[in-house]
Amino acid sequence: MTTPPFPPDTILISPRSMAHQLGCWHNDEAKVRSGEHPGWGWVHGATAEQWKGVGEGRPLPAAHGDTSLSATVRCTTCPGEWTPGS
Numbered sequence: 001m002t003t004p005p006f007p008p009d010t011i012l013i014s015p016r017s018m019a020h021q022l023g024c025w026h027n028d029e030a031k032v033r034s035g036e037h038p039g040w041g042w043v044h045g046a047t048a049e050q051w052k053g054v055g056e057g058r059p060l061p062a063a064h065g066d067t068s069l070s071a072t073v074r075c076t077t078c079p080g081e082w083t084p085g086s
């Protein structure tokens with residue numbers, strides 16, 4: 001089963017509550033989408049404030065996937081700035 005790609009303004013939330021941007025080498029987006037890698041959540045339409053907030057102690061709850069997750073830490077190998085689509 002194939003699912004459409006995530007839009008660029010998506011924050012992925014790992015099973016360990018870490019926020020990742022798309023394209024991070026930690027993620028296998030296709031497998032997250034298909035459910036092959038279970039236990040992930042994500043947020044579409046994410047904003048710079050949300051991305052920044054995770055790093056400042058404001059958890060970001062998952063809107064899709066595993067919605068019991070909240071991102072509490074930001075991946076340190078993802079770009080520090082939120083620049084979706086650039």
Ligand SMILES: [Zn+2]
Binds near residue numbers: 020076
């Ligand atoms: Zn990452």
